[in-house]
Amino acid sequence: MVGSQGKRSAELSLPSADRQIQQALSAFLRTRVAPAARLCVGFSGGRDSLVLLHALVALRSSNPAFELSAVHVHHGLSASADAWAGFCSDFCKRCGVPLTIVRVEVPRGSAEGLEAAARRLRHAVFGGCSADWLALAHHRDDQVETMLFRLLRGAGVSGATGMPAERGQSGGPRLIRPLLDVPGAVIARYAQEHSLAWVEDESNGDSRYRRNYLRHEVMPRIEMQFPGAAESLARAGRHFAEAALLLEELAQADRVLVMTASGYIGLARFNSLSAPRARNLLRSELRSAGFRAPTARWLDEALRQLATVEAASATCISSPDGEIHAYRGELHVLRQRPDVPLGAVSWCGEAELPWGADRITFTPTTGAGIHRQLLAGASLRLTSRQGGECLQPNPQRPLKTLKKLFQEAAVPPWERLRLPLLWCGERLVWVAGLGTDAAFACPPGEPGLLLAWQRAAPPPSLGHLPSPC
Structure with missing residues (x-):
C-alpha cells in the first residue's frame, strides 16, 4: 500500500503534463498537417477541448506551421448555452484564435434521441468548416468508454475498435483526434499546471445517461479490481482495429472473386x-x-x-x-435517396431545374438534342413515369413502351420511377437514360436543346457515425 507521501513522490516523478501533451501533439501532427494548413478545433469550452486548444496555441507559437481557428456549436439545450458561447469567445480573443459560433436547432422530438440529434448537427457543422483539419479533444478514457458502450450493445469487431484517430468527411475537413492515446488524468494535470478554467456541462455528472454511468460508476470500479484497465482496453481496441483491417482486406479479395x-x-x-x-x-x-x-x-x-x-x-x-x-x-x-417530385415541374427556359436531390440541365446547341423550333410556344413540363408511356428513340425502329425500352437498356426497376420525362403538351419528348423521341430530334445545322440528368453526390456516409464528443 502506498501512503500519501509515496503518492506525492510518484506524482513528482511523472513528466509534466505539458510536456506529455506537447510531445503527443507534435508526433501526431508532424506526419499529417503540412505547413500553412488550416487547423480548426471543435471547441465546446469544456476542459478537454480547452486543453487541446491551449496546447495548440503554444505549439503554434513555437512552430508556426499551421493556421489555427476554432468553432463552437451553440445547441441551445442548456440554460447556460449563451454563457458557454461567451466564455469561448473571450478565451479565443485572449489566445488570438479566430472563433466561429454556429447556432443549431436540435429537434427535441426526434426518434434518434436528443443526444444523437445534437451530435449529428454538431458534426454537420464540423463537416462544413473552412479548414483542412478538424481536431476534436477525445482522449484515451473517452475511447475506452466508447468501446465498452459499443460492446455492451453487441458490436462486432469493427465496432469494438472504438473511435478512429483520423477519418475523412464528405466534402469537408479531415477529422482528427490527436489526444486519443493520452490518458484523461494527463488532460486534468495539464489544466491544473496552467491554472485553466473551463465550463462544466451540468449533464456530464448525470449518471442516468448510459455513457456517464460507465464513466462515473463502472470504470472506477473496474480500475479498483484491475489497475491499468484503461490502457489494457485501449490496447485491445488496437488489436480489434487490426482484425477489422484484415476482415476488410478479405472482403475486398472476395469481392474481386465474385x-x-x-x-x-x-x-x-x-x-x-x-x-x-x-x-x-x-x-x-x-x-x-x-x-x-x-x-x-x-x-x-x-x-x-x-x-x-x-x-x-x-x-x-x-x-x-x-x-x-x-x-x-x-x-x-x-x-436511401430523397424522393423525386410527385407532380409536374414546368420548364420556362431555365438553365437547370431541381429534380429531387438531382438537377436537370438545359443547354442550347446546334444540330443535336431536341429541335427547339418544335418546342416554341408549347407548354413544357417534367414528370416522373406514371405507366403506359411510349417513345421512339430510333427512327428505324417502332414506337415502344417505356417498360420495354427500359428492359432492353437494362435500366433497373428501382431507377425507372426516378427518371425525369420531358413533355411538350401531351407528347413525350425525352426520357433520361433513353434519349429524345425521333419526331423531336434536331436536324443538322438547326438550333437544338440538350437535356442532361445530373445526379447529386452520394449522401454523407452513415457507416462511420460521428463519435460522441
Whole structure:
C-alpha cells in the first residue's frame, strides 16, 4: 500500500503534463498537417477541448506551421448555452484564435434521441468548416468508454475498435483526434499546471445517461479490481482495429472473386461463399454504401433471402438506410435517396431545374438534342413515369413502351420511377437514360436543346457515425 507521501513522490516523478501533451501533439501532427494548413478545433469550452486548444496555441507559437481557428456549436439545450458561447469567445480573443459560433436547432422530438440529434448537427457543422483539419479533444478514457458502450450493445469487431484517430468527411475537413492515446488524468494535470478554467456541462455528472454511468460508476470500479484497465482496453481496441483491417482486406479479395464484368457482385458466386465470408462481404458493401452497421438478425435474414433468389428474378431488402436489390443475377446496394417530385415541374427556359436531390440541365446547341423550333410556344413540363408511356428513340425502329425500352437498356426497376420525362403538351419528348423521341430530334445545322440528368453526390456516409464528443 502506498501512503500519501509515496503518492506525492510518484506524482513528482511523472513528466509534466505539458510536456506529455506537447510531445503527443507534435508526433501526431508532424506526419499529417503540412505547413500553412488550416487547423480548426471543435471547441465546446469544456476542459478537454480547452486543453487541446491551449496546447495548440503554444505549439503554434513555437512552430508556426499551421493556421489555427476554432468553432463552437451553440445547441441551445442548456440554460447556460449563451454563457458557454461567451466564455469561448473571450478565451479565443485572449489566445488570438479566430472563433466561429454556429447556432443549431436540435429537434427535441426526434426518434434518434436528443443526444444523437445534437451530435449529428454538431458534426454537420464540423463537416462544413473552412479548414483542412478538424481536431476534436477525445482522449484515451473517452475511447475506452466508447468501446465498452459499443460492446455492451453487441458490436462486432469493427465496432469494438472504438473511435478512429483520423477519418475523412464528405466534402469537408479531415477529422482528427490527436489526444486519443493520452490518458484523461494527463488532460486534468495539464489544466491544473496552467491554472485553466473551463465550463462544466451540468449533464456530464448525470449518471442516468448510459455513457456517464460507465464513466462515473463502472470504470472506477473496474480500475479498483484491475489497475491499468484503461490502457489494457485501449490496447485491445488496437488489436480489434487490426482484425477489422484484415476482415476488410478479405472482403475486398472476395469481392474481386465474385465480381461480374459489369462491376457488381454476382449473386450465384456470392451465395457460393461460406456464410461467414458472405456476411463479411455484405457488411463491407453496406459500409461502403454508407449504411449503419446492421443488426445480426437483419443481416442473417438478408443472406437467407439472397440465397433463395433465382437468377432471372428480382428482390428488394429494405433497411432504414437504403435497400439491397438482386437484379439479373447481380447485387446492388443503394442508399436511401430523397424522393423525386410527385407532380409536374414546368420548364420556362431555365438553365437547370431541381429534380429531387438531382438537377436537370438545359443547354442550347446546334444540330443535336431536341429541335427547339418544335418546342416554341408549347407548354413544357417534367414528370416522373406514371405507366403506359411510349417513345421512339430510333427512327428505324417502332414506337415502344417505356417498360420495354427500359428492359432492353437494362435500366433497373428501382431507377425507372426516378427518371425525369420531358413533355411538350401531351407528347413525350425525352426520357433520361433513353434519349429524345425521333419526331423531336434536331436536324443538322438547326438550333437544338440538350437535356442532361445530373445526379447529386452520394449522401454523407452513415457507416462511420460521428463519435460522441
